[in-house]
Amino acid sequence: MTNISINVVGVGTETYPSGTTPLQILSSTKGASKETIICKVDKVLTDLSVQLDCDCTVQFLDGKSKDGHNVLLHSTAHLMAQAVKRLYPKTKVTIGPFLENRFYYDFDVETPFTDEDLLKIEGEMLKISKENIDITHAIKSREEALKFFKNIGEDYKIEIINDLDDSEVLKVYAQGDFTDLCRGPHVQSTGMIKYFKLLSSSAAYWRGDENNQTLQRVYGTSFTSAKDLKKYLLMLEEQKKRDHRKIGKELDLYFHDEEVGPGLPLWTPNGAVIIDELEALAKEKEDLGGYKRVRTPHITKGTLYEKSGHLDHYMTSMYPAMDVDGTDYYMKPMNCPHHHKIYANTPKSYRDLPYRLSEYGTCYRYEKSGELFGLMRVRSMQMNDAHIYCTEGQFKDEFIAVCNLYMDYFKIFGIEKYEMRLSLHDPKDLGKKYINNPKLWKKTEDDVRDALKDAGLKFTESVGDAAFYGPKIDVQVWSAIGKEFSLATNQVDFAVPERFNLSYKDLDGKSKTPLCIHRAPLGTHERFIGFLIEHFGGNFPLWIAPRQVTILPVSDKYNDYALSVCQSLKASGFRVDVDSRSEKIGSKIRDAEMQKVNIMVIVGEKEVEDNTLTIRRRFIKQQQTVSLESFTAEILDEIKDRRVPN
Secondary structure, three states: EEEEEEEEOOOEEEHHHHHHHOOOOOOOHOOOOOOOEEEOOOOOEEOOOOOOOEEEEEEEOOOOOOHHHHHHHHHHHHHHHHHHHHOOOEEEEOOOOOOOEEEEEEEEEEOOOOOOHHHHHHHHHHHHHHHHHOEEEEEEEEEHHHHHHHHHHHHHHHHHHHOOOOOOEEEEEEOOOEEOOOOOOOEEHHHHHEEEEEEEEEEEEHOOOOOOEEEEEEEEEOOHHHHHHHHHHHHHHHHHHHOOHHHHHHHOOOEEOOOOOOOOOOOOHHHHHHHHHHHHHHHHHHHHHHOOOOOOEEEEHHHHHHHHHHHHOHHHHOOOOOOEEOOEEEEEEOOOHHHHHHHHHHEEEEEHHOOEEEEOOEEEOOOOOHHHEEEOOOOOEOOEEEEEEEEEHHHHHHHHHHHHHHHHHHHHHHEEEEEEEEOOOOOEEOOOOOOOOOHHHHHHHHHHHHHHHHHHEEEEEEEOOEOOOOEEEEEEEEEOOOEEEEEEEEEEEEEHHOOOOOEEEEEOOEOOOOOOEEEEEEEEHHHHHHHHHHHHOOOOOOOOEEEEEEEEEEOHHHHHHHHHHHHHHHHHHOEEEOOOOOOOOHHHHHHHHHHOEEEEEEHHHHHHOOOOOEEEEEEOOOOOOEEHHHHHHHHHHHHHOOOOOO
């Protein structure tokens, strides 16, 4: 029998007979973790039961690691599907991927699942877990797989197989009476899946297409310990309390109206304040960064989007064309082509570069109705968009400056956890999903990677997520309670400037094509405000709060003094109102707290006599009595510094 050399990460290298499995290595390894659920063989996630036939490196992972947890989540999705098939045999299964700390599985069922159904399914999952059924896998030919799933009536699996490339290796995973088409890997047995919870169910379209069959999507979560599960469920409860849709309604920030249309938010005066403050902040930063502001129309001839490539690569996300005088016009999905036109309107030399254009324009994208979600996925969106036209020699400094701008914003909003994700092209999609220029792709991706390294920024890489015209940085942030958001993007465009014949005269008098950086550090105002609502739980810092100060007279006879204080504060630029209702002061305080007003100014007999104010702050329990002048100076400084409450 042939021997092979296997390096076990953290243990060392030993010789084993060819055909040894990671599970066998694990059982013979001293000090091996009992929590191991999966492994990597030469950095590739692999089932513990796979036979090893050559020299390799094996790394064992537990369920607390990112990869290990994802495998556990996906295995739990299969466990749920098995339970559903046992309870509702006529159900057809589709797909069940993992998400961040969650999984889901889509089912074609006769009637939608109720909360009672979810409890039943969860109970059946516990039963199967206790049965401790081995989870095995096998490779099948296309013909074998099609025959198998046809015999058991799983039509969706047949459709998936037929859509796969002929070169695809088809794996099936079996656990007792349930078999599923899956790339894997999975845990070794159902008994390793112990601590899980089904969270919710909702309608979903097969493959996200509203023209397809409506399915039932069931979400759940899974952990390796009861403690971790409890911790996550408590976090979900906190997230529910902070749901931007709930708080947005309570604070009267925005709403949707059926007659206006889905995904088209209407901003109330309170919500408009937040937008105005964000724009003021961004304009302040852009003035310092040398940007020039422009305005562009909401509709444009289709020929412009043909030239930019959007009709070829982005049409499904655009609103249908409208016929105007026999010409197709489109709602603007982004500002890029218009900014290119502004750049090209006047000749440029190297002395004009970098040339930075910014716009607070509204764009429109046709998001599918099933994907619309509060402020996070909308059809009408405002953004602090900008484009930087520069030489190759200027590119690195400009790109780093944009990334540093992100850091400034994170500090202002108290964002402590974030991730830069370098999104790269997939070579096999050149000419389809991406501009077909492999040399430029490599050069540009290398330039972006080098710029990130030079700036000392940590980043991960993701193949297949680039824009059609170049690589980009996708910025992920985490809120104060650990919820992840896709926030902003920083894109490099090497292709479109050529399409628009953009040029500048270099020092040697030759005409050259500039590089273009697309950036929107705050993303869309809709998504960013949705994030801020949940990040702060509606308790906005003073500078951005819709209602900064409310004055609470103890009784009606102090209304005149309250109004005079109100006028003085308004003259200093504060957002302030007076609660002149004939209610008890305790009731007024409770209402102000419910509305998350930052500062309550209480005025009564003593305050009138002493010409003072009693201040009650949401973030400071102890009340204080101060003069109007000192109060004004204090909060002016706080607003100017854009302080985030501790």
